[in-house]
Amino acid sequence: MITKIIKVDPDNVIKSENDIKNAAEIIKNGGLVAFPTETVYGLGGDGTNPDAARRIYSAKGRPSDNPLIIHIASPADAERYTYTNETYYKLADRFMPGPLTVVLMARESVPIETRGGLSTVAVRCPSNPVAHRLIELTQRPIAAPSANLSGSPSPTDASHVIADMQGRIDMIIDGGMCDIGLESTIVKLEDDGSMMLLRPGKITVDELACIAPVGIADAVVDKLPEGQVALSPGMKYRHYAPKAPLVLLDGDIDEVIKHISEENNKKIAILCYSDHKEEVARRLPHADVYVLGARNNINEQAHHLFSILRDADKHSYSKIYAPLPSMEGVGLALYNRMIRAAAHTVINLRQGKNG
Numbered sequence: 001m002i003t004k005i006i007k008v009d010p011d012n013v014i015k016s017e018n019d020i021k022n023a024a025e026i027i028k029n030g031g032l033v034a035f036p037t038e039t040v041y042g043l044g045g046d047g048t049n050p051d052a053a054r055r056i057y058s059a060k061g062r063p064s065d066n067p068l069i070i071h072i073a074s075p076a077d078a079e080r081y082t083y084t085n086e087t088y089y090k091l092a093d094r095f096m097p098g099p100l101t102v103v104l105m106a107r108e109s110v111p112i113e114t115r116g117g118l119s120t121v122a123v124r125c126p127s128n129p130v131a132h133r134l135i136e137l138t139q140r141p142i143a144a145p146s147a148n149l150s151g152s153p154s155p156t157d158a159s160h161v162i163a164d165m166q167g168r169i170d171m172i173i174d175g176g177m178c179d180i181g182l183e184s185t186i187v188k189l190e191d192d193g194s195m196m197l198l199r200p201g202k203i204t205v206d207e208l209a210c211i212a213p214v215g216i217a218d219a220v221v222d223k224l225p226e227g228q229v230a231l232s233p234g235m236k237y238r239h240y241a242p243k244a245p246l247v248l249l250d251g252d253i254d255e256v257i258k259h260i261s262e263e264n265n266k267k268i269a270i271l272c273y274s275d276h277k278e279e280v281a282r283r284l285p286h287a288d289v290y291v292l293g294a295r296n297n298i299n300e301q302a303h304h305l306f307s308i309l310r311d312a313d314k315h316s317y318s319k320i321y322a323p324l325p326s327m328e329g330v331g332l333a334l335y336n337r338m339i340r341a342a343a344h345t346v347i348n349l350r351q352g353k354n355g
C-alpha cells in the first residue's frame with residue numbers, strides 16, 4: 001500500500017481544507033488516516049465501521065480486545081454513541097475540547113469491534129485544529145488509538161508515524177510535533193457520579209477532583225497482580241520497553257552520578273534534566289546524555305519523553321538511566337509511562353536499597 005503524506009499547518013488549517021477533505025473521504029470509505037492531536041498522533045478510522053476497526057488492529061499489530069477511543073467534534077455528540085450523565089457534562093464544560101477521555105456505557109451505534117468487546121466506550125473531543133476539522137468533515141466519530149506499532153512509544157511527531165505506519169495505512173497528516181506528548185487522561189464514569197482514573201495525563205487528579213470524587217485504578221502506579229482483571233484492557237498488555245533495560249534512579253544528582261560511575265556498563269545513555277546536563281557530561285564522559293527538560297518543568301519533560309526513547313532505541317545501549325519522576329500533578333503521567341517502560345526497575349539511592 002502506498003501511504004500518502006500531507007503537511008498541514010495546525011495554525012492555518014483553512015489553507016489545507018482540500019487535503020483534510022480528502023482525508024475525511026478516505027475514512028468515510030473505510031480507509032485509515034493518521035492525524036495529529038494535542039496529545040499524540042492518532043490512527044483514525046470510521047468509528048461506526050467494524051471493518052475499519054479490524055484494519056486499525058491489524059495495522060498496529062494490536063490485539064482486537066484492546067478497545068479504541070472514539071473522537072468526536074463536539075462534547076454533545078457523545079449522546080449518539082453513549083449514555084452520558086451529569087458528571088460527563090461537568091467534565092466536558094471544564095476540559096473539552098482537550099486531553100481528556102471519558103469511558104461511558106456504549107449505545108448500539110458503536111460496533112462491538114470498536115469497543116473491543118466491552119459494553120463501554122471511550123470518547124474524546126480533541127482540541128488540535130487539524131483533528132477537529134478532520135472529525136467535522138468526516139461527519140462521524142473517528143476511532144483512533146495512538147498511531148504507533150503495538151509495543152513502540154506513542155508517536156509525538158509525524159516522523160515517528162512514518163517510521164511505524166508507512167505502507168500500512170492510506171494517509172499520514174503531518175501537523176508537526178504534538179503539544180503535550182503524552183496520551184490523554186482517561187477516566188471511567190461510575191453510576192454514582194464519581195470517576196476512576198484509568199490512565200493519568202496532562203489533566204491531573206487534583207483538577208478532576210474539583211468536578212467529582214476520583215479513585216485511582218491500582219494499575220496506574222503499581223504492577224497489576226497476577227490474575228487481577230484490568231479495568232482498562234490496555235493495562236494488561238506489555239507496554240513499550242526500550243531495547244536496552246531502562247533503570248529509574250531515585251536520588252539527588254550526586255548520588256545518581258556516583259551510582260552510574262560505579263556500575264561497569266559499556267555503552268550507556270542517561271536521561272537528565274537540563275539543569276544537570278553539564279555536570280553529567282563532565283563527570284560521566286562516556287555516557288550519551290539526553291535532556292528531558294528543565295527539572296521544574298514537567299510539561300517540557302512530557303513533551304520530550306517519547307521522542308527521546310525512540311532516539312535512544314536507535315543505539316545499542318547496554319543500559320539507559322533516568323531520574324524517577326515525582327507523582328505530583330502531571331508528574332503522575334510521566335511516572336506512569338516511565339515505570340512501565342522500565343518494567344518497574346527503580347533503584348532507591350536515598351536509602352541505598354533496591355525498591
Ligand code: TXA
Binds near residue numbers: 041118145186198
Ligand atoms: O491521547 C490519546 O488518548 C490518544 C489520541 C490519539 O487520542 N489515543 C490513545 O489511544 O492513546 P490508545 O488506544 O493508544 O490508548 C487508549 C487506552 C487503551 O489502553 C485502551 O485499553 C483504553 O484506553 N480504553 C479504550 N476504551 C476503553 C474502555 N471502554 N474501557 C476502558 N479502557 C478503554
Ligand code: MG
Binds near residue numbers: 145146154
Ligand atoms: Mg497507545
